[in-house]
Structure formats: C-alpha cells, structure tokens
Amino acid sequence: MFSREPKLVEDSESARPLRYEVLAILSRDRIALVALLVVIAATVVALLAPYIAPFDPTQQQLAGSLKGPSSIHLLGQDELGRDLLSRLMYGARVSLLVGASVVGVSLLIGVFLGALAGYYGGKVDSAIMRIVDVFLSFPGIILAVGAVAVVGPGLENVIIALILINWPGYTRVMRGETLRVKENVYVLASRGMGASDSWIMRKHIIPSAISPVVVLATIGFGWAVLAEAGLSFLGLGVQPPAPSWGGMVSEGLEYVLIAPLMALFPGLTIAITVWAFNMLGDGLRDALDPSLRI
C-alpha cells in the first residue's frame, strides 16, 4: 500500500524547533500577534480573577437589578444585581479550563494513537482507524449533548464529553503526518542502526509530525471554548450560580428586551476569545504550510 523505498526528503521539519518557528511567525504577522495578546490577556484574567475581579461573582445586590454600566459596575448588573464584569472574569476560568483540559487530553490520546497507527500500519492501524471512523461519523456536538445528558450536567462531564468527540480528529491528523514522516531517510537510518520503535517515535516521528497537530490544537482550543459555552447555554454545563459565558448568554436571553447588554457582553467575550485562538491557529498554519509560504 505504501512505498517502502527510502525517500530523500530533506529534514526540514527538525531543522528549526517549533518554538522558534512560532516566534518568527509572530514577528511577521501582526494580526496573529494581537490574537496572541488576547489569549494571554484572557489567561491572565482567568488566573487572577479572584484578585482582580471588583466583586464576588455570586454576590447579589437586588437594588441594582438589571442596571446598565456605571462607574462602580463597569458592564452593568444582571437580574440579581450581580456584577457582570466580575462574572465574565470568573467565567474565563471555566472556559479556559475546559479548553486546556479538552485540548490537552485529546492531544495526548491523538498523538499516541495516531503515531501508533501510522508507524505500525496493518492491523493496529485498521483497528484504531475503524474506532476513529465510528466517532467521526456522528455530528460531534450532538454526541456531546447526548453524552452530557447521559452522565448529567456539570463541568467535569462537559470536559469528558468534549474529549470524547475531539480525540479522533487529532488521531487522524497525527496518523497522516506519521505516514509522511516515517519514510524520511533519517528515520530509516535510525531503524537501520538498531534504534527501538519507541525511541524512533519519541525522538523522530513525534517531533517532526507535531506541527499540524499544534495548529489543530490551537483552533481546537477555540472550538472547545465555543462548545462549552453552547452546552452551558443549554443548561448542561457549569450549574448556577457559578458563572460561565454560555450560561450568562442564556440568563441574558430572558431579559434581552429590557437589558440587552446582559446577553451582548458575554457573547462578545466568547466571540473575541474564540477569534483569538482561531486567528493564532490560522497564522501558525500559514507559516507552517510550505505550500502557502511562497
């Protein structure tokens, strides 16, 4: 099926470590740099929310119910008088935690299984890829909604459901890249010199094949933030009174005619955050794809 002839492919992937590649891209691509700054800002806000949020996100001030922005409450207050800015800041913790966990675990599973399938081929490949095919046959978000409905709403269950629908994509990309990389002459040379399979995979295959997976992970992070917000919008994510961006849009929906800002701000926050991850992924892809580099 695949040629076993060694190909004289230039070892361009490992010539320059990925982190330098990323830095070089960002120095050229100003928009991707702005996106990176948005991602960093969101992360800092999420990490420092307990210290920088002006109010407790669950503290009710019924006298201020549905009040618009003021010098004390910069983005206004919700129906229970809770400070919207503080709730958005705490909501960032939920969104980024979900993004990081979903991408982290899916990446680990995908890289491991994809490298195994691509490297060994044959029955191992068939077995892994058939399972991947099954998962990819379902409309992802519906499977996630179904899975959360089965195990019950909550943050951990949302994370598990999103991992369930995310790992196959990483596996497929990693397998494809492994197939490409494993024919490189330095891999064949290592094998000829008696290197073990696991050594070759750790030292050659994974480092050389990881770039497209990193791009996928960056875009996948934005997707996970969007998906978590969607599940919370349906009431399947973090449960009230804890704040989450999707939950805030849903709460805002009830009062949208008298206090439209209540739904506007969380939606904008989701959009900007997801945009930043997608933009960063797009910048990385443009730079890491040699066909677009011309």
Next chain:
Amino acid sequence: MSEERYSISRYLLVRLLLLIPTFLGVSVIAFLIMKLTPGDPLISVIGFGGSQNSVTAAALRAELGLGQPLYIQYLLFVWRILQGNLGNSIAQQVPVLTLIGQALPNTLLLISVAMTFAVAIGIPVGILAGVKRNRATDQAVRVGSILAASLPDYWLGIMLLILFAFYLRLFPVGGNIGPTSVVLPALTLGIGLAGLLIRLTRSSMLDQIHENYIRTARAKGLSEWVVIRRHALRNAILPVITVIGLQVGYLLAGDFFVEYVYAWPGIGRLVVSAILVKDYPVVQGFLLLAATAYVLINLTVDLLYTAIDPRIRFQGRE
C-alpha cells in the same frame, strides 16, 4: 480501461465493506448512549407513579424490550433497525421516522437558504482575498471571516432577532409561519458558513495561483481576470464544493442552536428536545440516520472526487 474499471469496483467494494464495522460501532454507541442514562425513561412520559404500575408502562416496556438482558435489547434494537423500524417516540407516541420526516424538510430549507447565502458571499470574497494576498483587503477579510466563524450562533441569533424582529419588525420572531420566517435563521447560520467558505476559497486559490499552468496562462498574455476565472477558479473550486457537501451533512444536526433560538421546527430542535426529556428512541433513530447520511455523503464526495480529478487513483483505502 478494464483494469481501471476493475480498480474502481474493487475500491468501491473495499469502501462499502469498511462501512460494516463503522455501522456496527455506530449502532453500539447509539444503543448505549441512552441505555446508560440514569433514571427510568418512562417517567418523563407517564409520570413517576405511572411508570411503575400502569398498563401503558407495561406495554411500552415490552415494546422496547426494557425487561430483557442488555445484549438481547441490543440484538432486538439492531433487528428493528434492519427492518427499517426506528421505534416510536416515548414522549409523543408517534413513529420516530414520522417525526424525523416532518422535521427534515424544514431543516433542509434552512440549510439550503443558509448555504446559498454563504456561497454568494463566501466564494467571491474568498477569491478576492486570494488574489490580493497579504494586502490590506486580504488582511481585513482574514480578520472578518475568522470572526464570522467564531461567533456563537445562538448569540448571533438572539442579537439579529432583537434588531430585525423586535426593533425593526422586518421579520417574524420565531417558528416557521411564512416565507420570511427562514430569513433570520438562515442569515445566522450563513454568516458562520460564509466565514468558513471565504477561508477555504482563499487557501484553495492560493494553492492554484502558484501552479505552473497559471504561469503558462499568464505568459500567453491572458488578462489576469481570464487567468483567474478560467484557470485558477475552475480547479480551486473543487475542494470548496467538497466542503460544501460535507457541511450539509454536518448541518443536518449541527444547526440545532439556531433552530433552538428561533423555535424552527427542524431536526436539530427535535433531537435536543428529545435528549433533554430522555426520549431515547428519537435520539437513537436520529444518531443512526445522521451517521448513515454523514458516512454516505463522505463516500459520495470521495467517489465524485476520484471521478472529477483524474490525478486521484484508487489506491486501496488511502
């Protein structure tokens, strides 16, 4: 020629055989996903007391095989599917196929209007961005298209609803009550799709613009417009068509947030409501049909691709 025909039928056979394990896996997941749901599914239909005792409950249990061991329930489930029977909705007491049949035309209408809008915006803007690569136009399109694809569609739906239905009163608030009802949901869905198509068309154009045949066409002295329209676009459009096909498959259920916000009586809304009340025959039926549609669309797209592009030869499953 006969050798080629042999390889085509062999390829098709291999692809069809590979669908068997995929469908088995799909049926196991569709079966398990609702079997693992805690609680009695009949409670949501006939109330807490009724689910234990009433004659209706007993009849329903027998129909669904709920008293049998799990593997028997699975075999009964597969047997019913093979007969084309997806069972009855527990909540509505109507065959699942009827419910899906009623909702499907609405979803197809919504998807086709949204896709028309996305294609009308996405392809021309994508071509423009590709041709003007790295200039200000391209950068503006890049930021805008990625933003369009990043908007939560339920939120965008709410915002468009407030603006166009409540304040400007140009369109109905929700449901499917006339020809104008589809405009806002389709616009909501179409904006994200247009963002995706712009990105795809742009990168597909860039792939073509650097090919040798384009250089040759330019060297012949053809105008840039002719080079782009007659040469680059014809080849660049193939992957875009593929993705449009795959997106239609995905949107059969992926549009449920939009259907939910606009109370649009389509498949997505049907399924999410079924999930929330644990009406699992509907969910199972939908999962099976969606997976079948998705797999078959995938296969058709692959086959069309191999038919359209002579460079692609049938090399086993790759």
